[in-house]
Each structure stands twice: as C-alpha cells, then as structure tokens.
Amino acid sequence: MGEAYKWLGGIGYILALIPYANFIGFILVAIAWILMGRDKRQTIFTATGIFMILSGILLAVLLISFLPLMTFAAVPPTTPAQPFNLFAVLGAFLAIIIAVMVLALISFILEIIAHFRAAGVFGVKWFRYAGWMRVAGVVMIIIAMGILVAMIPTMMIPLAGDMAETPFNFFGMLMSILWPFILVGVIFLLADIFSIIAFFSIPSERETPPPPPDTGQQPPT
Numbered sequence: 001m002g003e004a005y006k007w008l009g010g011i012g013y014i015l016a017l018i019p020y021a022n023f024i025g026f027i028l029v030a031i032a033w034i035l036m037g038r039d040k041r042q043t044i045f046t047a048t049g050i051f052m053i054l055s056g057i058l059l060a061v062l063l064i065s066f067l068p069l070m071t072f073a074a075v076p077p078t079t080p081a082q083p084f085n086l087f088a089v090l091g092a093f094l095a096i097i098i099a100v101m102v103l104a105l106i107s108f109i110l111e112i113i114a115h116f117r118a119a120g121v122f123g124v125k126w127f128r129y130a131g132w133m134r135v136a137g138v139v140m141i142i143i144a145m146g147i148l149v150a151m152i153p154t155m156m157i158p159l160a161g162d163m164a165e166t167p168f169n170f171f172g173m174l175m176s177i178l179w180p181f182i183l184v185g186v187i188f189l190l191a192d193i194f195s196i197i198a199f200f201s202i203p204s205e206r207e208t209p210p211p212p213p214d215t216g217q218q219p220p221t
Contacts, residue, residue, distance in 0.1 A: 005032040005199075006199055008029070008032035009199035016192060027053065030053045032199065036118070037049065045118070051106050052107045062093075062096050124201045130191050130198055140184045144180030144184055147177070148177060
C-alpha cells in the first residue's frame with residue numbers, strides 16, 4: 001500500500017498544477033491521504049482525504065448547477081411566483097457556495113497539519129517544507145489583502161496634483177496591487193512542488209527477510 005499512496009500523491013500533486021487536469025489530481029491526492037491514513041493508522045491523514053473529496057463533490061455540484069441557474073434567471077417571469085422561485089434558487093446556490101468555502105477551508109487546514117504529521121511519520125523533511133510554505137502563503141494572502149485595502153484611496157484618487165502636468169501611471173498602480181498576489185501564487189506553487197517531492201521521497205517498505213531454516217543443530221557456544 002505504501003507504494004500506492006506514494007505514487008498517487010506525487011502524481012496527484014503534479015496534475016494539480018495542470019489546467020483541466022487539476023480536478024483529477026485533487027481526487028488522486030485525496031485518495032493518497034486516505035490510503036496513507038489507513039496504512040499508518042493516522043486519523044488526520046484519513047480526515048484530510050475525506051474532506052478533500054467532500055469539497056470536490058460540492059464544487060462539482062456548484063459548477064453543474066451554475067448553468068441551469070443562469071438559464072432560469074435569463075427567462076422573463078411568466079408567473080407572479082417565478083421571482084420568488086428565483087430567490088429560492090439563488091439562496092440554495094449561495095448555500096452551496098458557503099458550504100464549498102467551509103469545506104475547502106477545513107481541507108486546507110487539515111492538509112497543513114497532515115504535512116507536518118507526515119514529516120514525523122516518514123522522516124521526510126519535504127513534508128515539513130510543504131507545510132511551512134502553505135502557512136507562508138496564508139500569511140502572504142493576509143498581507144496582500146491589507147495592501148489592496150490600503151491602495152483603495154489611491155485608486156479612487158489617481159492623481160493628487162494636476163492631471164495635465166503629471167500623467168497617471170496606471171501600470172505602476174496595477175503592479176503595486178498585483179505583486180503581492182503574484183507572490184502568493186509563487187509560494188503556493190512551491191508548496192505543491194515540495195509536496196510532490198515529499199510523496200516521491202517516502203521510503204519504500206522493505207520486506208522482512210525470512211528466518212533461516214531450522215536444521216536442528218544447536219548454535220556453537
């Protein structure tokens with residue numbers, strides 16, 4: 001089983017970086033954590049995989065229900081009750097979005113904890129590196145949001161002086177807002193790369209050699 005979750009996890013995190021294949025990679029990673037939890041009797045591994053699968057299922061439901069919702073909203077109301085039906089559909093859609101966000105947050109927190117636990121279970125330092133990179137990504141998201149909020153007054157007033165004398169540097173303004181989020185993407189990219197290395201670095205389980213045959217002779221003293 002060790003070889004199974006080793007390859008499932010490594011390949012899964014690779015696919016998670018590829019557009020249109022990341023959902024398959026997400027499922028493979030979840031299965032890898034579940035198998036790892038069963039093999040090592042670690043509840044945190046199993047819980048991580050289960051919550052990943054649940055959040056993935058709800059995300060698929062959300063994407064599938066998006067098109068019918070837009071179709072329903074685009075049709076002009078023919079009965080007095082149709083606007084109320086639209087509100088009911090929107091409420092259900094919003095509830096699914098909130099559920100996806102909550103499950104995704106729980107999955108993310110469990111994934112960080114699982115990485116640190118795996119570093120101790122397998123003695124693979126790359127799991128610890130991947131966990132710390134995810135923590136650094138969260139911190140950077142908070143910093144990026146703070147920078148974005150601080151830049152709002154500057155965006156509302158693009159020029160303090162005379163606009164005719166000093167042109168508005170839109171590109172500079174855009175980069176001053178985007179660079180923290182670009183850094184967030186780089187950090188999480190490194191986190192996934194470290195997870196790939198960590199899974200592929202899991203030591204293979206060696207079979208215990210069979211005992212020597214009993215010849216009936218006493219060992220020499």
